[in-house]
Amino acid sequence: MTAAGNRRDSTPASPLDALRERILARAAMRLAHDFNNDLTVIGGHLELARRGPEDLGARLDAMRNAGERARARVRLVQDLGRARPGTEGPEVHRLAPDLDAVCQLLCGREIVFEISAAGPASHGAVDRDGQRLLTAAIIMEALDAGIDRLEIELEPLGDLLHVRVRARDGAEGDPALATRLASVAAACGIELEQRDDRGDRLLAWTLRTGARQVGTTTGPATATASDGPVMVVDDDPTVRRIFVEALRRTGVEVVEASSGTEALALVESGPVPGLLVTDAQLHGGMDGPALARRMREQHPHIGVIVVSGYASPEGNGQSEFTWLQKPIPLKSFTQHVLALREADAPHEAA
Numbered sequence: 001m002t003a004a005g006n007r008r009d010s011t012p013a014s015p016l017d018a019l020r021e022r023i024l025a026r027a028a029m030r031l032a033h034d035f036n037n038d039l040t041v042i043g044g045h046l047e048l049a050r051r052g053p054e055d056l057g058a059r060l061d062a063m064r065n066a067g068e069r070a071r072a073r074v075r076l077v078q079d080l081g082r083a084r085p086g087t088e089g090p091e092v093h094r095l096a097p098d099l100d101a102v103c104q105l106l107c108g109r110e111i112v113f114e115i116s117a118a119g120p121a122s123h124g125a126v127d128r129d130g131q132r133l134l135t136a137a138i139i140m141e142a143l144d145a146g147i148d149r150l151e152i153e154l155e156p157l158g159d160l161l162h163v164r165v166r167a168r169d170g171a172e173g174d175p176a177l178a179t180r181l182a183s184v185a186a187a188c189g190i191e192l193e194q195r196d197d198r199g200d201r202l203l204a205w206t207l208r209t210g211a212r213q214v215g216t217t218t219g220p221a222t223a224t225a226s227d228g229p230v231m232v233v234d235d236d237p238t239v240r241r242i243f244v245e246a247l248r249r250t251g252v253e254v255v256e257a258s259s260g261t262e263a264l265a266l267v268e269s270g271p272v273p274g275l276l277v278t279d280a281q282l283h284g285g286m287d288g289p290a291l292a293r294r295m296r297e298q299h300p301h302i303g304v305i306v307v308s309g310y311a312s313p314e315g316n317g318q319s320e321f322t323w324l325q326k327p328i329p330l331k332s333f334t335q336h337v338l339a340l341r342e343a344d345a346p347h348e349a350a
Contacts, residue, residue: 015183016133020081023136026106026143027077033108034073038066068329075325076105085130095161096154098128099135103150106139113150131163134185138165164204228274229253230337233263233291234307235283243277246330247337260286264294272299275341280308292321303340307333 045059080102096115103113135152142150151166190205230247234240235258247254255273257263260282267273276295278288286294292304304321307328324336 015186016085019133019137019140020083022140023080023106023133024077026140027080030105030108031073031077035070038070041066064329068332072101073105076101079129080132080136083129083133085133086127095128095131099131099152102132102135103139106136107143111139111142111148111150113152115152116154130190134190137185162204162206228272229255230275230277230341231255231257231263231266231273233257233260233276233278233282233288235259235279239279242330243333246334250334250338252337252341259284260288260291260294263291267295267299273302275303275305275337277305277307277337280306289321305336305340 042063045063049056049059100113100115103111103115107113138150151164153162153164153166155162155164185205230252232240232243232247232254233256234243237258240256240258244254244256255266255271257266260278261284263276263278273295276292278291280288282288282291288306288308292302292306295302296304305324306321307324307326309326322336322340324333
């Protein structure tokens with residue numbers, strides 16, 4: 001081995017690299033356990049389906065759901081392995097289910113955890129990778145310390161996001177806990193504070209998100225993603241037809257286009273969509289992100305979902321959009337669309 005190789009191998013791992021190794025080791029163990037359960041479910045339903053056609057639809061649904069759960073867990077492990085703190089991620093109101101998935105992946109039923117969002121709805125983007133890694137670090141420490149319950153509260157206030165983590169276990173606090181977590185938090189650009197709150201261990205930190213709160217502004221009403229129809233753009237007519245039909249069954253008004261040029265022409269003639277759902281790769285010289293940016297030049301309120309057959313490029317500077325990866329179950333697809341429209345719907349101020 002070369003001297004350069006020896007130096008590289010002897011370089012101490014950074015706190016983040018060490019954390020990633022622990023996450024991947026823990027996740028591999030959890031994945032093996034969960035995959036065995038999924039294979040048992042799929043194999044069991046296949047065996048029962050061979051014995052008779054009763055409840056065949058329900059059995060197929062159960063097998064598909066098991067496969068979708070496995071795919072989601074593998075994708076999350078991949079995301080955690082390449083997480084880059086400091087990369088702007090999704091909006092604040094989407095962080096709670098994201099952190100919930102991290103908890104489910106790493107600790108399953110070993111720790112009872114509760115993640116809640118308090119305060120008014122907020123639309124500021126937040127560093128998802130940093131929050132994922134710090135949450136994973138807290139979970140790993142909790143597992144080592146034998147903590148049996150975690151409570152995580154997210155409270156958006158103006159352009160800040162307050163995060164509080166309370167560990168309940170009835171044991172003495174670990175004085176080195178904050179020191180170990182602080183090294184990871186610092187690498188994530190997060191400053192931790194630790195204090196006792198009614199005898200419970202409490203970690204807290206505050207992030208600046210550039211958020212805007214729904215219902216706190218005054219002046220004339222502005223258009224939001226909840227206004228206007230949903231526009232679906234895909235050059236594959238079979239995929240486009242499935243998405244359009246699924247959305248129309250929820251009662252959503254939908255317009256469709258097969259290219260970026262056709263989509264811009266439809267917007268020019270009206271009505272202006274409130275939400276654009278576009279394939280990432282479109283024929284005709286204009287891809288999905290380019291189409292979205294062109295639309296937002298004239299109509300900044302338009303919400304954007306980009307659907308891609310490749311991994312989400314959120315770490316490559318394109319996180320201003322919501323990215324969904326194919327194949328995606330129709331139920332999940334429609335939930336994302338409806339959630340984005342609901343999140344941007346105007347609400348009465350308290």
